[in-house]
Amino acid sequence: MASSKLCASRTELKVLGPRPATLTGRAVRSSRVQIIRRRSSTVLCSVAPNQVESPAAQTFVADVPKKTECFGVFCTTYDLKAEEETKSWKSLINISVSGAAGMISNHLLFKLASGEVFGLDQPIALKLLGSERSIQALEGVAMELEDSLYPLLREVSIGIDPYEVFQDAEWALLIGAKPRGPGMERAGLLDINGQIFAEQGKALNAVASRNVKVIVVGNPCNTNALICLKNAPNIPPKNFHALTRLDENRRNVSLKAGVFYDKVSNMTIWGNHSTTQVPDFLNARIDGRPVKEVITDSKWLEEEFTERVQKRGGVLIQKWGRSSAASTAVSIVDAMRSLVTPTPEGDWFSSGVYTNGNPYGIAEDIVFSMPCRSRGDGDYELAKDVLIDDFLRARLKKTEAELLAEKRCVAHLTGEGNAFCDLPEDTMLPGEQ
Numbered sequence: 001m002a003s004s005k006l007c008a009s010r011t012e013l014k015v016l017g018p019r020p021a022t023l024t025g026r027a028v029r030s031s032r033v034q035i036i037r038r039r040s041s042t043v044l045c046s047v048a049p050n051q052v053e054s055p056a057a058q059t060f061v062a063d064v065p066k067k068t069e070c071f072g073v074f075c076t077t078y079d080l081k082a083e084e085e086t087k088s089w090k091s092l093i094n095i096s097v098s099g100a101a102g103m104i105s106n107h108l109l110f111k112l113a114s115g116e117v118f119g120l121d122q123p124i125a126l127k128l129l130g131s132e133r134s135i136q137a138l139e140g141v142a143m144e145l146e147d148s149l150y151p152l153l154r155e156v157s158i159g160i161d162p163y164e165v166f167q168d169a170e171w172a173l174l175i176g177a178k179p180r181g182p183g184m185e186r187a188g189l190l191d192i193n194g195q196i197f198a199e200q201g202k203a204l205n206a207v208a209s210r211n212v213k214v215i216v217v218g219n220p221c222n223t224n225a226l227i228c229l230k231n232a233p234n235i236p237p238k239n240f241h242a243l244t245r246l247d248e249n250r251r252n253v254s255l256k257a258g259v260f261y262d263k264v265s266n267m268t269i270w271g272n273h274s275t276t277q278v279p280d281f282l283n284a285r286i287d288g289r290p291v292k293e294v295i296t297d298s299k300w301l302e303e304e305f306t307e308r309v310q311k312r313g314g315v316l317i318q319k320w321g322r323s324s325a326a327s328t329a330v331s332i333v334d335a336m337r338s339l340v341t342p343t344p345e346g347d348w349f350s351s352g353v354y355t356n357g358n359p360y361g362i363a364e365d366i367v368f369s370m371p372c373r374s375r376g377d378g379d380y381e382l383a384k385d386v387l388i389d390d391f392l393r394a395r396l397k398k399t400e401a402e403l404l405a406e407k408r409c410v411a412h413l414t415g416e417g418n419a420f421c422d423l424p425e426d427t428m429l430p431g432e433q
């Protein structure tokens with residue numbers, strides 16, 4: 001039997017019902033439906049477990065509430081018993097996304113909702129963080145999600161308060177950050193964005209799942225991730241990642257070898273997501289063979305290949321007029337999938353992770369991109385059997401020095417005293433040239 005219900009206040013949200021899946025661990029039987037306006041956020045609120053409201057549901061309810069707080073199909077409730085397929089679904093996963101009205105998110109959210117990361121039996125809740133500037137745009141994003149009829153997308157909420165939006169987050173994708181404008185010093189960017197990530201770290205620490213996995217995308221992402229984890233002492237530092245998967249995906253070594261890029265494995269990006277990053281052709285393989293065996297032109301590898309990957313973001317901005325958005329979204333999906341899928345035998349993936357007892361001789365207590373493997377449980381371990389020669393070691397030192405300088409520059413945000421900015425002159429994001 002179909003019914004409709006409007007949730008008009010936070011209190012009523014509680015009355016309306018359990019937030020069943022994540023709190024109780026039982027299979028998802030509820031879905032999302034309405035939008036509540038409150039001081040700082042808008043929620044598509046849940047209904048009782050035996051009802052479901054979904055764009056994909058079968059039964060249309062004629063008497064949709066007229067209140068302005070809700071719109072469209074999210075105002076309608078349905079009888080869940082009609083949805084046999086949901087019985088085999090896993091428990092709902094909460095995914096919080098900052099910068100959700102931005103370019104990257106505009107691609108990413110739809111990929112998440114389609115099941116690309118977690119599979120077709122994994123329902124998700126999207127909790128979208130915006131700001132006063134973007135709250136209207138965020139409503140538009142929610143409307144587009146609504147219009148996309150994703151069966152797995154059971155809940156959507158939007159808000160501007162990270163303490164609300166990160167509540168119970170099991171994944172936090174931190175994308176929102178101020179882009180560096182003309183004439184802005186990099187130290188200034190580090191400070192402005194660092195403050196955003198300090199605040200969001202505190203919010204995650206207070207309200208997110210203790211096992212939340214955090215992927216920092218907003219630049220400068222390594223140091224933002226460091227700031228974030230330092231402000232979240234109750235969450236294991238190992239759970240924080242800086243996105244360097246886009247750099248890994250930018251591998252183009254295969255083109256020189258005349259093979260398609262799926263033949264390249266063991267590709268590591270070391271260090272900072274900046275132009276000092278080190279794309280590693282010493283350990284990478286083409287069709288299972290060391291790259292240096294397949295491509296014998298060392299000069300090309302050391303100069304052209306390396307620089308092409310390091311500066312790809314900038315070349316793209318020159319052509320496209322904006323920074324990579326679709327390919328960044330793809331790489332976020334790849335990064336998440338690498339953590340929830342067992343890494344193929346002998347292979348690894350790159351991620352910017354906290355250095356704490358690493359076997360490669362990298363300075364401790366920074367976020368440095370390194371080769372990782374996962375059993376598919378959301379966790380990772382560092383790859384073994386990795387070669388480091390003099391060329392690679394010298395490059396690693398350079399990107400390490402840059403990250404150590406960035407760290408000194410944000411000491412006021414990590415609780416480590418007074419900041420001192422002595423950034424190397426050539427410190428640049430991939431998109432800056």
Ligand SMILES: NC(=O)C1=CN([C@@H]2O[C@H](COP(=O)(O)OP(=O)(O)OC[C@H]3O[C@@H](n4cnc5c(N)ncnc54)[C@H](OP(=O)(O)O)[C@@H]3O)[C@@H](O)[C@H]2O)C=CC1
Nearest residue numbers: 099102103104130131133134176177178217218219243246
């Ligand atoms: N690690 C990687 O591989 C890559 C990282 N990036 C980085 O990702 C970030 C987001 O990129 P993209 O989605 O294209 O950017 P957009 O400009 O489209 O969106 C960024 C969002 O950041 C938010 N934001 C937070 N604080 C500020 C601020 N002080 N001033 C302006 N906007 C702010 C805005 O949302 P709101 O108003 O809701 O807060 C805005 O919607 C950037 O930092 C970019 O450099 C980009 C490509 C690759």
Ligand SMILES: O=C([O-])CC(=O)C(=O)O
Nearest residue numbers: 313323324429430431432
């Ligand atoms: O530099 C930027 O803002 C964009 C970026 O990170 C990239 O393209 O890798």
